Amino acid sequence: MAHAPSPESVALLERFTAALAASGLVTEDQIAEQIARTDRADPRIGAAMVARAWTDADYHALMLRDGSQAAEEMGVSMAGAPPLGVLADAPGLHHLVVCTLCSCYPRAVLGYPPHWYKSAAYRARAVRDPRGVLAEWGTTLPEGTQIRVVDSTADYRWMVLPTRPAGTEGWDAARLAGLVTRDVLVGTRLPTA
């Protein structure tokens, strides 16, 4: 479980912020502005990208070629963000993203990572027992599907492009985006119509 910061940590943060403010490096307004900007990143951005890829072949191709450019096309500023890579599921192949060394996460298009993604249990187990981890979501893959675990170790941040679920023929992008949750974009769940 996530737990509240210790009194020592709270005190350290206060002193550190005060020291940075005293040297003119960081103001309270700048902190508030930065938090507001970070709060705007949300899994709905990634969901909108996936839904567009399902309905627009050119965008699908762009997303796989250059995820950052595909995010920019949806109005996300990727300046200063790590490059975004997109992993396309296919019949018989499913991707699951983890960062075993820390908690690298495509924050520009998914927002803050959930606590479980940062937990030692997920980081340790996803790479070794992905099917056991998926079972904790109640996720069962179609018979014969191979899992490709993506350990996000370095410069890219990775997002899954799932296959479009059956029964969604004729749906528009807005309706399709409603099927794509944060967990779907990490690969712990499959979208279902």
Place this chain on the structure above:
Amino acid sequence: MTSFAPQFPSGTRIRVKADYPETRGPCHIRTPHYLRGQEGVVERPLGAFRNPEDLAFARPAATIPLYHVRFDQQGLWNEGQPGDTVLVELYEHWLEPAA
């Protein structure tokens, strides 16, 4: 010392060096322990990036090729389902051609 051109094309069978810099002093490495000494296949080159092992200490950092490398789950853990794989970003200086 700076090399942008990837030495290993897609499909090359490589081995991750069985090196353990963490035993020699302070360091920062992005090659997980569980891959050291393991054989995999280059999925594709991912471009070139500055070496994090130097960036972590604010040292001048060379730009080096980065790869997506695929490993069989069963080869890594002696367990798991056949066909399941792990795909990992690794820097070129950690890779050598598989014997």
Place this chain on the structure above:
Amino acid sequence: MPEDAPSPDPATHDIGGAPRFRCTPVEPDDEAPPDAFGKRVDALRQLLAQRGLMSVDELRRGVEAIPEAEYHSLGYYERWLRSISGLMVEKGVVQRDDLLGKDLQP
């Protein structure tokens, strides 16, 4: 290192496949978005990076230097705070004494 030598233990943060977590369940419902503390630490990290005072690799190096017992007992953003405040001391941006409580000083 000879081929047949046992490999040394992984570093504290390098936990991919670690047997000690084999039976620890992942809790999919444990979302725990960052609290006000976490958001402030995260914002400071980004602001210091924007000012060229810190790279993500330095952040990671600072987190990795936390001793094992504390690494697993500190919260995620507490680890970040340890790292970035330590880095700013290392670089002389703030003084170590600034980070110690007045009551702790001699």
